[in-house]
Amino acid sequence: MEIKINDASIIVPESHRNITLQAFIRDYVGLKGTKFGCGIGLCGACTIHINGVATRSCLTFVEDVIGQQITTIEGLAATVSPNELHPVQKAWIEESVPQCGYCQAGQIMAAAALLNHNPDPSDHEIRNEMSGNLCRCGTYARIRRAIDRAAKES
Amino acid sequence: MTAHPVPKKISRRQFLKKSGWSAAGITVTIAVSNPFVRNAIPALPTFSDPELESGLAWVQALPNGHIRFFCPRMEMGQGASLGLSQIVAEELNISQSEIECVLPDTNQARPFKMTVGSDSIKLFFDPVSFAAAQLRESLRDLVAQLTTLAPDQIKDGKGGFVLPDGTSLTYAELVPSKPVLVSAERQASSTETLSRYAKQLKSSFQAIGQKWKHPELEAIVTGQTVYSRDVAHPDMVYGQALRPPAIGARLIHVDASAAKAMPNVSVVFADEGNDFVGGVKFIGVVSDSPFKLSAALEAIDVQWEMPENLNQDQIDARLDVDRHRNNGDFEHILAEEGDIEAGACEAIIENAARYDTSFAAHAAIEPRAAIAWVKPDQTEIWCGAQDPFFVQKRVALLINRSVDDVVVYNHRMGGGFGGRVQCHASEEAAILSAAVGKPVRVQWGREAEFQNNHFQPGYSHFINAGVTDKGLISHWEHDYVSSPIMTGPMPKNIAWVVDKVMADSGTSRGSLPPYQFAHQRTRYSDIRTEIPIGAWRGLGAAPNAFANESMMDELSTRAGIDPLVFRLQNLPPKSDRLAGVLRQVAEFSDWKTRQSKASTGLGIACAVYKGETPVAVVAEVFVDHTAREIRVTKIWCVQDCGFTINPDQVENLVMGNIVWGCSMALKERITFAQGSVEESNFDTYEILRHHECPDIMVELIDSDATPVGVGEAALGPVAPAIANAIFAATGQRARRLPINYDSIFSDV
Numbered sequence: 001m002e003i004k005i006n007d008a009s010i011i012v013p014e015s016h017r018n019i020t021l022q023a024f025i026r027d028y029v030g031l032k033g034t035k036f037g038c039g040i041g042l043c044g045a046c047t048i049h050i051n052g053v054a055t056r057s058c059l060t061f062v063e064d065v066i067g068q069q070i071t072t073i074e075g076l077a078a079t080v081s082p083n084e085l086h087p088v089q090k091a092w093i094e095e096s097v098p099q100c101g102y103c104q105a106g107q108i109m110a111a112a113a114l115l116n117h118n119p120d121p122s123d124h125e126i127r128n129e130m131s132g133n134l135c136r137c138g139t140y141a142r143i144r145r146a147i148d149r150a151a152k153e154s
Numbered sequence: 155m156t157a158h159p160v161p162k163k164i165s166r167r168q169f170l171k172k173s174g175w176s177a178a179g180i181t182v183t184i185a186v187s188n189p190f191v192r193n194a195i196p197a198l199p200t201f202s203d204p205e206l207e208s209g210l211a212w213v214q215a216l217p218n219g220h221i222r223f224f225c226p227r228m229e230m231g232q233g234a235s236l237g238l239s240q241i242v243a244e245e246l247n248i249s250q251s252e253i254e255c256v257l258p259d260t261n262q263a264r265p266f267k268m269t270v271g272s273d274s275i276k277l278f279f280d281p282v283s284f285a286a287a288q289l290r291e292s293l294r295d296l297v298a299q300l301t302t303l304a305p306d307q308i309k310d311g312k313g314g315f316v317l318p319d320g321t322s323l324t325y326a327e328l329v330p331s332k333p334v335l336v337s338a339e340r341q342a343s344s345t346e347t348l349s350r351y352a353k354q355l356k357s358s359f360q361a362i363g364q365k366w367k368h369p370e371l372e373a374i375v376t377g378q379t380v381y382s383r384d385v386a387h388p389d390m391v392y393g394q395a396l397r398p399p400a401i402g403a404r405l406i407h408v409d410a411s412a413a414k415a416m417p418n419v420s421v422v423f424a425d426e427g428n429d430f431v432g433g434v435k436f437i438g439v440v441s442d443s444p445f446k447l448s449a450a451l452e453a454i455d456v457q458w459e460m461p462e463n464l465n466q467d468q469i470d471a472r473l474d475v476d477r478h479r480n481n482g483d484f485e486h487i488l489a490e491e492g493d494i495e496a497g498a499c500e501a502i503i504e505n506a507a508r509y510d511t512s513f514a515a516h517a518a519i520e521p522r523a524a525i526a527w528v529k530p531d532q533t534e535i536w537c538g539a540q541d542p543f544f545v546q547k548r549v550a551l552l553i554n555r556s557v558d559d560v561v562v563y564n565h566r567m568g569g570g571f572g573g574r575v576q577c578h579a580s581e582e583a584a585i586l587s588a589a590v591g592k593p594v595r596v597q598w599g600r601e602a603e604f605q606n607n608h609f610q611p612g613y614s615h616f617i618n619a620g621v622t623d624k625g626l627i628s629h630w631e632h633d634y635v636s637s638p639i640m641t642g643p644m645p646k647n648i649a650w651v652v653d654k655v656m657a658d659s660g661t662s663r664g665s666l667p668p669y670q671f672a673h674q675r676t677r678y679s680d681i682r683t684e685i686p687i688g689a690w691r692g693l694g695a696a697p698n699a700f701a702n703e704s705m706m707d708e709l710s711t712r713a714g715i716d717p718l719v720f721r722l723q724n725l726p727p728k729s730d731r732l733a734g735v736l737r738q739v740a741e742f743s744d745w746k747t748r749q750s751k752a753s754t755g756l757g758i759a760c761a762v763y764k765g766e767t768p769v770a771v772v773a774e775v776f777v778d779h780t781a782r783e784i785r786v787t788k789i790w791c792v793q794d795c796g797f798t799i800n801p802d803q804v805e806n807l808v809m810g811n812i813v814w815g816c817s818m819a820l821k822e823r824i825t826f827a828q829g830s831v832e833e834s835n836f837d838t839y840e841i842l843r844h845h846e847c848p849d850i851m852v853e854l855i856d857s858d859a860t861p862v863g864v865g866e867a868a869l870g871p872v873a874p875a876i877a878n879a880i881f882a883a884t885g886q887r888a889r890r891l892p893i894n895y896d897s898i899f900s901d902v
Contacts, residue, residue: 033377073377100231101374102568138813
């Protein structure tokens with residue numbers, strides 16, 4: 001009984017089947033880039049990819065993703081290139097998006113998934129698809145710029 | 155630098171050794187006149203401003219030629235460490251790759267002021283540039299000794315110096331691999347003459363004014379940055395405190411036997427901590443697994459008696475400006491000039507209105523967390539705090555240790571906004587660790603974060619004012635009530651005296667508008683309720699600007715004068731900088747030609763944050779009667795924060811303030827029912843979401859003036875600009891925050 005996180009096979013102990021994927025990733029696997037914000041899917045800080053689709057890890061239970069491919073912020077770059085940042089991460093740096101930075105892993109995972117299924121999103125599509133990811137520092141305008149840049153450059 | 159008594163020098167050296175300074179390199183020092191008193195009781199946040207010489211130990215030359223900068227400001231996204239690093243680099247002629255910025259733990263620096271109030275650059279520009287310049291000149295002296303040249307023959311070079319024959323000497327060649335303390339004292343006469351490049355003409359700057367990127371960016375976007383919630387200790391166990399379900403709830407029954415019977419679970423009853431009733435002050439659980447905590451806590455059978463009189467309508471009644479006006483009891487007169495009634499006689503238009511703003515929460519995305527390890531001889535705390543020295547004092551007091559035996563390792567905060575001066579998670583972790591003797595991790599959930607916050611208080615304002623036939627303000631009468639913010643956490647037995655003596659400087663921030671009045675009176679009362687109050691972004695600046703700038707708009711529209719023109723013609727002489735941002739934002743937003751049309755309107759507002767940073771905002775609002783919602787579509791902002799150390803960083807902060815302002819204007823409200831916070835997560839306490847965020851356009855005034863506050867400066871004018879735009883769009887006034895479509899248009 002295992003799941004794949006960033007291409008590594010992780011064996012799930014029987015006792016951990018019914019905890020959230022978020023708690024499993026952070027406190028069992030020890031990958032701390034996936035953040036806790038609200039615990040009930042309202043803020044998006046814990047966004048990860050399951051088979052490339054943005055998913056809230058706080059609403060997902062380990063037993064529901066047995067055998068699936070999970071990608072966290074730590075493994076995002078490697079989905080595109082072995083030795084470079086992901087285009088979305090690069091754009092985030094180019095536009096100096098983060099302030100406190102805490103929500104940004106979730107924002108980046110949501111944006112990367114958006115560009116996966118919609119490589120050239122309109123402003124309206126960006127706003128709607130990103131609306132589940134809260135940023136209290138207020139970096140939304142720069143996030144839009146960075147997504148535009150990533151869309152153009154990838 | 156005045157002459158200081160010499161004997162303290164030894165303790166200074168010992169301190170520096172203790173502070174990790176003994177890592178190889180050169181540090182400049184002076185004798186310290188004020189030994190630090192660290193066992194102060196009660197433990198209070200660290201208020202004192204830095205002195206010019208405070209920073210000498212913050213800047214250190216390393217053997218590899220790099221400069222280590224122990225940054226005296228904590229990081230929570232405002233980027234102060236970046237701006238201050240640029241100042242260090244400017245003084246020492248180094249590039250960004252040659253500066254190593256460290257957020258010091260409490261052993262690595264003397265206590266410095268808590269990171270609040272948007273004053274990192276304003277207050278620390280001087281001591282940081284002084285320290286870096288002193289180090290540079292000490293290094294130049296070292297070259298002079300080595301070469302027998304006079305210091306003024308030794309010119310600056312990149313990362314070092316250039317000798318008259320053209321030879322370059324880098325810092326790496328100068329700095330020995332053993333620790334050296336260089337006394338700045340022999341330069342005592344040169345304090346005034348010390349050349350500080352950061353204070354010279356900006357055309358010659360190589361680091362300041364550049365768009366340096368924050369060195370943490372790559373770590374943030376790859377998930378490598380360690381926030382307090384991400385810290386792990388190999389031997390740690392997991393703890394959680396039982397917190398009351400309401401403010402003022404009384405514990406009337408507790409039975410922990412079921413929890414105690416759970417394997418690998420400890421239940422901790424302690425005498426430390428806050429005021430539980432019934433002989434117990436603190437109850438918590440500790441487990442070897444984070445996944446067992448909730449079950450263990452739920453297994454404790456507790457009964458609480460809820461307070462009966464802490465409902466929102468009761469709190470509102472106590473913070474009701476009309477009630478206080480009827481009783482005529484205002485403790486403080488903040489401004490009084492001329493004669494209100496005489497002024498009113500000159501008015502051709504008179505207008506009176508009441509404005510109210512809500513209680514609010516910080517809602518930082520990272521809920522608080524800490525690890526504490528209480529050992530027999532030392533206590534270590536890992537946390538994210540705006541004032542690590544306050545954490546140190548609080549923890550020492552709670553577990554009865556000497557302050558010097560507590561070390562606080564501070565981490566980047568996932569948002570601060572005033573909410574992380576308080577340090578409950580560290581306190582809880584320390585109590586639990588003292589009981590179990592292991593490192594204990596405590597992490598709050600979102601619900602705990604809302605329930606146990608220190609809140610922005612609600613405000614209630616009444617303003618009566620008028621306009622003369624010349625378009626000037628005839629009189630301005632402003633009464634308001636709210637709760638003390640700066641002294642909010644003060645114990646009740648002394649608080650009432652403080653409230654009598656002075657108006658709370660945080661609550662009253664920005665309540666005196668920047669206009670000229672021949673006849674005016676502003677009165678204010680500090681009203682304490684049981685609700686815990688603390689600093690929230692901008693403190694009083696935003697609620698006060700909402701009241702003042704809404705009234706300015708009401709007066710101008712009733713007098714038939716353009717709101718921009720009305721503001722400009724009522725500014726006192728020497729308001730060039732405020733007039734400047736107003737004119738520029740009008741031009742930038744096309745104020746004069748952009749017509750309000752059906753359901754779309756423009757509003758303008760301005761404020762001068764802390765009397766220093768003029769900001770003007772124009773908002774464009776679309777009122778969608780079909781969807782029954784108000785949408786802010788565009789915001790233009792012009793800010794004059796003086797000379798800008800890092801324009802890119804400042805733009806980001808201004809944008810953040812605008813988003814916060816929209817959120818405050820349209821969404822945020824905390825309410826209480828029987829002392830319990832009714833909003834427990836982001837579904838009930840909504841903050842602005844991505845799809846609601848307007849297009850934001852920011853311009854900064856290009857200026858040589860002394861840098862002033864930025865971090866929360868642009869917040870004040872945002873909400874009134876939105877309310878004023880709603881009026882322009884619909885003819886309806888929004889006088890209560892948050893503004894809700896139904897409350898304005900239900901009767902229309």
